[in-house]
Ligand SMILES: NC(=O)C1=CN([C@@H]2O[C@H](COP(=O)(O)OP(=O)(O)OC[C@H]3O[C@@H](n4cnc5c(N)ncnc54)[C@H](O)[C@@H]3O)[C@@H](O)[C@H]2O)C=CC1
């Protein structure tokens with residue numbers, strides 16, 4: 001009998017979701033055995049899988065059924081894979097989309113803060129499309145606001161609007177609104193300053209203050225907080241420049257803080273510093289149960305083939321051990337295990353190139369096996 005039990009609400013979702021979360025669950029079992037802790041995982045439905053199940057059961061069609069939200073609220077942590085796919089790309093008015101489940105769980109759990117650490121692994125320097133010397137000294141933390149801005153504004157379509165069509169005819173008009181309160185901005189930027197004070201002491205606040213009012217408020221808050229943290233160097237950067245700087249000179253960044261949409265886009269871009277989107281984990285923190293998920297989506301193009309990279313999902317477990325359970329040694333061993341496996345030359349398809357030998361190429365579950373074995377070796381050496 002383990003000394004402690006943690007309840008994990010696991011959300012496989014769609015596409016490659018079930019394949020990658022299976023590896024994370026196996027790793028959690030190994031961590032539990034090594035640390036005398038039980039991780040009681042309970043699968044729940046979200047996204048397209050939830051839409052299908054609720055429709056088949058004749059219930060209200062939902063991408064986040066009430067039972068899933070209740071289980072997430074009651075759990076000690078949530079581990080999510082990804083949602084979405086072409087099957088549910090219904091653009092008709094009122095159609096339920098898988099992504100609504102993701103946004104709803106973030107909002108309902110009060111997860112306003114999304115952390116996306118971007119680490120460059122020595123062994124993967126040649127997997128990045130960037131010139132290797134550009135990767136020297138890269139170690140950045142993207143802090144993304146997660147429950148405000150465009151994704152949570154009003155979304156509306158108007159039909160038959162005078163002059164909105166081609167050549168002055170009547171046509172459709174679409175509206176998405178972006179709103180931010182000072183309070184929503186402050187809690188995220190403050191977290192960034194606190195994190196920077198424990199890291200290299202630089203906060204880059206990314207906005208579009210030359211155009212957007214929400215960005216001008218964002219910038220004012222940044223300046224105010226910068227005065228509260230004299231030991232942290234605070235700067236502003238316009239988002240278009242930042243997108244360029246991330247590939248031209250990525251090592252200048254320490255903590256990069258930005259609003260929801262900019263953070264979504266910049267983090268996918270930054271993932272290529274690591275070599276693959278399949279490497280980027282994330283932690284979503286706030287007032288309710290914390291949620292951990294890869295930064296990528298459900299990758300429908302490779303779903304069901306057993307070739308997805310499970311590392312972003314596995315590193316999400318690392319973040320869970322650190323932030324939710326203060327199991328820093330186990331978290332270090334998970335991170336170290338990933339590094340050991342990459343150093344030994346093992347590669348999933350997204351990380352491989354023409355020089356990767358056939359016998360070093362791994363499927364999703366084989367990569368899971370290697371990381372679990374490396375974790376067990378590290379945990380044993382520590383015991
Ligand atoms: N958090 C979530 O659940 C997210 C869901 N989505 C949804 O996912 C669906 C697909 O979106 P896409 O634009 O294709 O983005 P995506 O992130 O799913 O895939 C982009 C590209 O990266 C590759 N990729 C992603 N994860 C990978 C992994 N672990 N291993 C190897 N390759 C990987 C994919 O094969 C694809 O070529 C959409 O329905 C979208 O809305 C997108 C982003 C986040």
Ligand SMILES: CC(C)CC(=O)C(=O)O
Pocket residue numbers: 099102103264295296
């Ligand atoms: C699917 C979106 C709602 C979310 C997204 O792309 C992300 O969180 O990275």
Ligand SMILES: [Mg+2]
Pocket residue numbers: 264265268295296
């Ligand atoms: Mg995204």
